[in-house]
Amino acid sequence: xxxxxxxxxxxxxxxxxxxxxxxxxxxxxxxxxxxxxxxxxxxxxxxxxxxxxxxxxxxxxxxxxxxxxxxxxxxxxxxxxxxxxxxxxxxxxxxxxxxxxxxxxxxxxxxxxxxxxxxxxxxxxxxxxxxxxxxxxxxxxxxxxxxxxxxxxxxxxxxxxxxxxxxxxxxxxxxxxxxxxxxxxxxxxxxxxxxxxxxxxxxxxxxxxxxxxxxxxxxxxxxxxxxxxxxxxxxxxxxxxxxxxxxxxxxxxxxxxxxxxxxxxxxxxxxxx
Numbered sequence: 001x002x003x004x005x006x007x008x009x010x011x012x013x014x015x016x017x018x019x020x021x022x023x024x025x026x027x028x029x030x031x032x033x034x035x036x037x038x039x040x041x042x043x044x045x046x047x048x049x050x051x052x053x054x055x056x057x058x059x060x061x062x063x064x065x066x067x068x069x070x071x072x073x074x075x076x077x078x079x080x081x082x083x084x085x086x087x088x089x090x091x092x093x094x095x096x097x098x099x100x101x102x103x104x105x106x107x108x109x110x111x112x113x114x115x116x117x118x119x120x121x122x123x124x125x126x127x128x129x130x131x132x133x134x135x136x137x138x139x140x141x142x143x144x145x146x147x148x149x150x151x152x153x154x155x156x157x158x159x160x161x162x163x164x165x166x167x168x169x170x171x172x173x174x175x176x177x178x179x180x181x182x183x184x185x186x187x188x189x190x191x192x193x194x195x196x197x198x199x200x201x202x203x204x205x206x207x208x209x210x211x212x213x214x215x216x217x218x219x220x221x222x223x224x225x226x227x228x229x230x231x232x233x234x235x236x237x238x239x240x241x242x243x244x245x246x247x248x249x250x251x252x253x254x255x256x257x258x259x260x261x262x263x264x265x266x267x268x269x270x271x272x273x
Contacts (some may be wrong), residue, residue, distance in 0.1 A: 056082025240271025
């Protein structure tokens with residue numbers, strides 16, 4: 001009688017089978033993409049964000065008048081005013097991508113399939129970034145072009161070829177995406193959908209506004225590099241007064257997003273599911 005040797009399982013040796021193959025980052029990304037696009041919550045939040053941006057953009061275009069006191073407002077900022085509402089919807093999506101799995105308990109199956117854990121977080125962030133950046137940029141283009149149909153005879157008339165317009169549309173999309181990554185990181189760290197939503201609204205949206213009202217010059221300067229303020233800089237076709245440069249604002253947002261992912265990455269390695 002012969003016996004079949006059972007492969008030894010060690011921390012650096014994950015057993016595989018001919019049917020499943022080796023767990024790779026590409027396969028984890030594919031799995032996370034499948035989950036993202038098949039969840040009803042994904043379509044609800046993405047379509048809500050797109051509808052808010054487009055709807056408010058059309059509203060601003062149809063109701064704008066040159067003598068209404070908004071002539072000094074940046075054209076891209078005016079047409080994409082709904083981004084402030086869309087950012088909340090996309091933040092909810094980012095939180096659901098991570099904390100949603102903890103709420104349903106499916107995170108146990110995910111981490112069992114990927115015992116090294118960290119690739120799951122990187123894959124979720126990568127899939128979210130690719131999907132949201134694409135959707136928001138396309139939505140921004142559509143919103144701007146649609147709004148310009150109503151603004152063509154006003155002082156807010158502009159085209160994609162004007163200085164800074166296309167960069168601002170792309171910058172707005174990048175800003176919304178990175179804000180969503182911050183929310184995704186909060187969801188992964190807190191592992192609670194309500195808790196992460198509260199932390200995002202309170203910590204990312206409200207606290208900077210409160211700090212900005214304090215009578216301290218250093219605090220006012222620091223607030224300019226907070227996530228929502230930095231995202232606003234990226235979405236403007238003209239330089240904002242007393243604001244950091246677009247490059248500095250983008251760097252600040254990237255650092256916020258990196259910090260938001262670093263915390264759950266550390267927790268994934270140090271504590272159980």
